[in-house]
Amino acid sequence: MATTLSLKELSKKEDLFTHGHRMCSGCGAPIVVKQLLLASDYPIIASNATGCLEVSSCISEYTAWKIPWIHNAFENAAATISGVETMCRSLKKQGKIDKEIKFVAFGGDGGTYDIGFQSLSGAMERGHEMLYICYDNGAYMNTGIQRSSATPLGADTTTSPAGSVIKGKTQPRKNMTRIMAAHGIPYVAQASPAHWRDAVTKFRKALEIKGPKFINVLAPCNRGWRSSTDDAILLCRAAVDTCYWPLYEVEDGVTRINSIPKEKKPVEEFLKPQGRFKHLFAPGNEWLLKLFQEEVDREWERLKKEAQEAVSDKS
Amino acid sequence: MAKVVAVTGNEAVANALRQANPDVCAAYPITPQTDIMQRFSGFVADGLVNTELILVESEHSAMSACVGASAGGGRVITATSSQGLALMWEILFIAAGDRLPIVMPLVNRALSAPLNIHGDHSDGMGARDSGWIQLWSENAQEAYDNTLQAFRIAEHMDIRLPVMVCLDGFIISHSIERIEYLEDDAVKNFIGEFKQLNPLLDVEHPVSYGPLILPDLYMEYKRAQHEVMTKVSKVVLDVAADFEKISGRRYGLFEPYRLDDADIALVILNSAAGTAKDAVDQFRDRGIRAGLVKPRLFRPFPYQEIADALKSAKAICVMDRADSFGGFGPMYMEIASAMMMNGKKPILINKIYGLGGRDFLPEHAELVLSELADVAKSGKARTFKEYIGVRE
Numbered sequence: 001m002a003t004t005l006s007l008k009e010l011s012k013k014e015d016l017f018t019h020g021h022r023m024c025s026g027c028g029a030p031i032v033v034k035q036l037l038l039a040s041d042y043p044i045i046a047s048n049a050t051g052c053l054e055v056s057s058c059i060s061e062y063t064a065w066k067i068p069w070i071h072n073a074f075e076n077a078a079a080t081i082s083g084v085e086t087m088c089r090s091l092k093k094q095g096k097i098d099k100e101i102k103f104v105a106f107g108g109d110g111g112t113y114d115i116g117f118q119s120l121s122g123a124m125e126r127g128h129e130m131l132y133i134c135y136d137n138g139a140y141m142n143t144g145i146q147r148s149s150a151t152p153l154g155a156d157t158t159t160s161p162a163g164s165v166i167k168g169k170t171q172p173r174k175n176m177t178r179i180m181a182a183h184g185i186p187y188v189a190q191a192s193p194a195h196w197r198d199a200v201t202k203f204r205k206a207l208e209i210k211g212p213k214f215i216n217v218l219a220p221c222n223r224g225w226r227s228s229t230d231d232a233i234l235l236c237r238a239a240v241d242t243c244y245w246p247l248y249e250v251e252d253g254v255t256r257i258n259s260i261p262k263e264k265k266p267v268e269e270f271l272k273p274q275g276r277f278k279h280l281f282a283p284g285n286e287w288l289l290k291l292f293q294e295e296v297d298r299e300w301e302r303l304k305k306e307a308q309e310a311v312s313d314k315s
Numbered sequence: 316m317a318k319v320v321a322v323t324g325n326e327a328v329a330n331a332l333r334q335a336n337p338d339v340c341a342a343y344p345i346t347p348q349t350d351i352m353q354r355f356s357g358f359v360a361d362g363l364v365n366t367e368l369i370l371v372e373s374e375h376s377a378m379s380a381c382v383g384a385s386a387g388g389g390r391v392i393t394a395t396s397s398q399g400l401a402l403m404w405e406i407l408f409i410a411a412g413d414r415l416p417i418v419m420p421l422v423n424r425a426l427s428a429p430l431n432i433h434g435d436h437s438d439g440m441g442a443r444d445s446g447w448i449q450l451w452s453e454n455a456q457e458a459y460d461n462t463l464q465a466f467r468i469a470e471h472m473d474i475r476l477p478v479m480v481c482l483d484g485f486i487i488s489h490s491i492e493r494i495e496y497l498e499d500d501a502v503k504n505f506i507g508e509f510k511q512l513n514p515l516l517d518v519e520h521p522v523s524y525g526p527l528i529l530p531d532l533y534m535e536y537k538r539a540q541h542e543v544m545t546k547v548s549k550v551v552l553d554v555a556a557d558f559e560k561i562s563g564r565r566y567g568l569f570e571p572y573r574l575d576d577a578d579i580a581l582v583i584l585n586s587a588a589g590t591a592k593d594a595v596d597q598f599r600d601r602g603i604r605a606g607l608v609k610p611r612l613f614r615p616f617p618y619q620e621i622a623d624a625l626k627s628a629k630a631i632c633v634m635d636r637a638d639s640f641g642g643f644g645p646m647y648m649e650i651a652s653a654m655m656m657n658g659k660k661p662i663l664i665n666k667i668y669g670l671g672g673r674d675f676l677p678e679h680a681e682l683v684l685s686e687l688a689d690v691a692k693s694g695k696a697r698t699f700k701e702y703i704g705v706r707e
Contacts, residue, residue, distance in 0.1 A: 043518035047383065048525075055527045063523035068515040070386050071525030072409055076379035082369060083341065083383025083391075088516055090338040090367040091389060101518060119379065122372030 002041050005200060010038045014066070021064035022056040026229030028219030028236070029053045029135040031193040033106065036133060037067070039203035042102045045069075045084055049077035049111030052142040052221075053135065075115040077105040078123035078132055085128045102207050103130040108219075109150035110140045113176050124183045124212045131206045134176065135219035145224040149174040152244075153295060154288050155276045157224070162279040167288055172295050180214040181250040187213040189249035194236035198247055198258055209251075218245045226275025238270040243300040248307070255306040264300070267293050317495040317562070324455040324487035327494055328394070328420045328480070329354035331462035333364055334502040335418070338389030338509070341369040341380040345399040346432045347484040348422040352394055374399035378406035378417075385415035386524050388514025390466070392417065396484060397424035400438045404445070410477045411446025412540065413524055414512075416469035417477040419447075420462060423585070423636075424484040425671040433672020434484035436584060436637040439613075440645040446540055448478040448547055449613040451584050453570075456494040458482040460564060461611075463497070466506045467554040473546050475512060481613075483586040485672060501561050544615040551612055568617040570609040571624045573599060577606030579687035580625055582650050583634040584610055587668070587675040591634070594680035598688075605684055616649050622656040630662045630691040632683050636669045643700055662690050665700040679704050 003009050016037040023030045029052060037044065045068040048054040054071045057064040072080040081103050091097040105123075107116055112134040120132060139157050140146040147160040153172040156162040160169040181188040187209045191199040199217065206213040218239055220232040227235060239245035242265045247258040271277040271292070280289045322330070329351045332340075340359075342352035358364050369384070371377045377393045385391040395403060400421060410417050421439050425431040439449060450465060452458040458480065465478040482488060497505075513522045528536055548568055555566040572592055574580060579598075583591050588609040598605040608624055610616075625631060631654075635644020642648070647665040654663060666683055669675045683703065690696055 045515055045518065054525075058523045058526040060526060060528055060532050063526070065523050066521055068518060068521045069523045070383060070515055071523075072379055072382050073405055076376060076406070079371065079376035079379035080383035082371075082376075083339065083380035083385075084387040084515055085383075086367045086369050086380070087339050087384040087387030087389045087391075090365060091387075091516065093367070094338070094365050097516060099518060101516070118372060119376050122376055125372075126369065 002204065005197065010200070013038055016066040017057070018064050018066060020062065022059065023052065024223060026222045026232050027052070028137065028193055028221065028232045029108070031232070032133065032135045032217045032219055035193060035196060035199050036104065036203045039200040040102060040207055042100055042207060043067070044102050044104055046104045046106060047072065047077045047081035047084065049105070049107035049116055050074035051108040051111055053106055053108065055142060074111055076119045077107045077111060077116060078120040078130070081105040081130050082123040082126065082128045085130055103128070105130060105132045107132070107134055108141070109134060109136040109138060110148045113149045113174050121183065124180070124185050124214065127211055129211065131213040131215065134214070134216045136216055137219045137221035137224060138173070139221070139224050141221045141224045150176065153292050154280050156279060157276070167279055167285055175299065177216045180216070184253065185213065186211045187249065187251050189215045190245065190247060191215055191217045192236040192240050192245055192247060193217065193219070194233045195240060195247055195259065202249060224276065227273050231273060235270065235273065238265070241265045242267045242270045242296065244270050244296050246300060246303055248303060254310045255303070256310065257303065257307045267296050317497055319493060319495055321491050321493055322455065323350070323489050323491050324458050324482050325350040325422065325489065326354060327455045327459040328462050328482065329358070330496060331459045332392055333358045334497070334499055335390065335392070335463065335466050335506055336364050337366050337392045339369065339384040339391045340366050341371050341377040341384065341393045343371050343374050343377045343395070343399065345374070345396045347424060347488045348394045348396040348399070348420070350488065351420060351422070374402040375406065378403040378410060381417045382406060382410050382413065382415060385410070385417050386413065386515045388511040388516045390470070390509040392419065394420040394422070396422045397426055397438045400442055401426060404442065407442055407445035407447060409525070412536070414475040415477060416475050418462070418465045418469055418480070419477065420458070420480045420482065422484045422488045423481050431671040432484070434486050435670045435672065436481070436635070439479065439481045440637040442479065443614060443645060446476070447614060448476050449481060450478065451481045451611055451613055452487070453585055453588050453609060455487055455490070455492040456564070458487060459494060459496070460558065460562065460566065463502060463506065464554050464558055464566070467557070468547070468550055470509060471550045472510065472512070474543060474550055476543060476547070481585065486586045495562070497562060505557065505561055547615050548612065548617055566611065568612045568620055569624070570611060572607040572609065574606035574608065574624055575627070576604055577627055578604040578629050578691050579684065580606045580608060580628040580631045581634060581680070581683065582608045582610070582631060582646060584636065584646065587634065587636065590675055590677055591680040594677055594684055597681065598684050603684070603688055610646070618649070618653040619656050621650070622653040625654070625661070626657060626659060628661050630664070630687045632664050632666055632687050634683070635665060635667050638667050638670070662694070662696050664690065664696050664698070667700070667702045668704055673704055675704065
């Protein structure tokens with residue numbers, strides 16, 4: 001029987017991603033990993049794209065992972081875990097393994113939206129029994145905060161600096177969750193570590209569903225977002241409350257919004273505490289802030305419409 | 316009992332892969348390799364192997380999936396050529412650095428640009444420093460035999476390294492030759508069961524693959540990789556001795572041909588060695604003491620053994636079917652290094668031939684041998700590096 005979904009019961013479980021890892025204090029990524037490992041009552045084997053999580057969790061003879069774990073390269077976490085999963089299937093077929101094992105790949109947004117996109121898309125199409133988790137902090141944080149296709153419009157990064165002529169990143173972010181849903185795989189979701197029950201439920205659900213699954217999880221990086229080290233959970237909450245990062249899932253093609261804020265807050269509440277958006281609040285840049293809000297509104301309305309259509313299709 | 320068949324090099328290699336019965340195969344098409352994976356997919360479809368196929372979206376993912384599958388704990392194969400190997404390049408080093416015994420036939424083909432699908436050795440030579448063991452094959456029989464032996468070498472508990480089996484694109488991969496197949500049972504006994512080492516799939520004993528190692532320890536890991544390479548020659552010879560017992564065919568680290576008292580010698584890889592041996596015979600018939608070395612194990616390279624084999628030669632021509640632009644051909648550089656081992660200084664010249672599938676004809680070999688005879692007599696080289704069989 002699965003562990004009851006209460007913090008009290010979950011906290012009794014063994015920590016499979018242990019202390020001693022070297023992620024920055026206040027980083028969102030290890031929270032995502034811990035929530036995933038707590039969610040599962042199955043043995044998990046994980047692959048990890050090159051990035052913050054990988055370089056900080058297995059150094060020399062030390063590993064923070066109490067599960068079998070493999071880092072191969074930057075762009076191939078999905079292909080790598082697809083290999084492990086296929087070997088498991090082969091050995092099971094031959095009667096050499098009988099355990100129920102779950103396969104998970106972790107990648108940051110660079111390893112998922114950009115360089116690892118082909119590998120991920122291929123693995124999803126092939127239908128492997130795997131869950132891909134993207135911890136999205138919105139830039140190449142490990143190499144020192146360079147823009148990725150997950151970087152939001154206007155964000156100040158080291159390769160899209162807010163200068164006197166160009167005001168940060170000139171393009172809006174790629175909607176990766178939607179692109180993954182377009183693969184027609186059985187389960188795609190968007191989650192936030194601040195909404196732990198929603199996140200853990202999604203992880204559990206994904207692990208029970210047969211076939212390839214993708215979950216995009218917001219993971220604040222106080223170095224890149226230039227926010228306080230104790231702000232990760234608050235920022236995640238603000239991201240959901242402003243509908244910048246809606247919590248939703250697409251199960252068998254049906255879109256469901258998991259949490260509709262009672263009062264949709266202006267996106268400033270998410271942007272203001274972050275130094276990477278400081279210039280959006282400078283006199284003369286109101287247009288950029290407006291553009292940001294319009295994009296959030298447009299995406300939110302589109303998502304609501306998609307979810308409504310799903311409801312009316314059912315009735 | 317061996318079975319005599321008339322098959323292409325690709326067909327022979329595919330049959331060797333069937334007999335090895337891998338647990339996982341990741342495949343992606345590329346000319347002239349495609350035929351191997353096509354045939355192998357047929358074996359899977361007909362239930363002749365236990366293999367699970369991963370039909371990936373690129374060679375980069377093919378090698379990435381091989382790394383995952385091999386770390387998982389089982390026998391793993393793929394095959395490629397040219398651009399495919401170039402795309403895998405990053406992950407070749409990881410397969411070797413993680414000590415994963417993957418077996419990969421490489422059907423040698425030229426690299427772009429310009430685009431060319433025909434045979435030369437630029438692809439394999441480009442992977443020289445990746446940490447893979449490389450076996451090179453003159454003909455379909457050798458490609459078949461090397462593929463079978465590759466599993467034993469890769470999976471040897473003292474080695475655990477990936478092995479690349481090279482054969483010439485089209486010239487061997489697509490030509491039909493008479494070859495001898497071993498019986499399935501004989502191959503099964505020869506290769507044996509796959510032995511796991513630190514498998515990821517053992518969830519009771521979790522292991523981490525692919526750590527970050529900084530300057531405090533990185534060099535020790537790299538030296539360990541060098542050290543395991545020093546053990547490979549012995550294993551290759553032991554495996555060859557076992558293979559001879561079941562096949563009657565003898566393999567060494569390289570093939571010496573009429574070398575004992577040779578004044579002049581060619582060093583030449585793969586299919587062109589067959590043509591060159593005929594030319595050597597003709598020169599011997601004319602009383603000229605000619606010989607030939609055909610390397611088989613290119614990584615690790617048997618420097619001392621080849622230096623000893625070439626000890627009587629006064630003039631040597633190293634024939635390269637690949638170039639290092641602005642340098643000598645890659646095989647030339649190896650032989651020049653080998654010559655330092657015994658402190659002997661024969662005159663060493665380099666000919667680049669057969670790029671992009673350009674025919675290597677008997678008269679090319681004869682011209683080179685004639686030039687070598689002159690060099691040996693005069694003690695002077697006309698030129699050290701030259702393209703042959705090329706339009707001026």
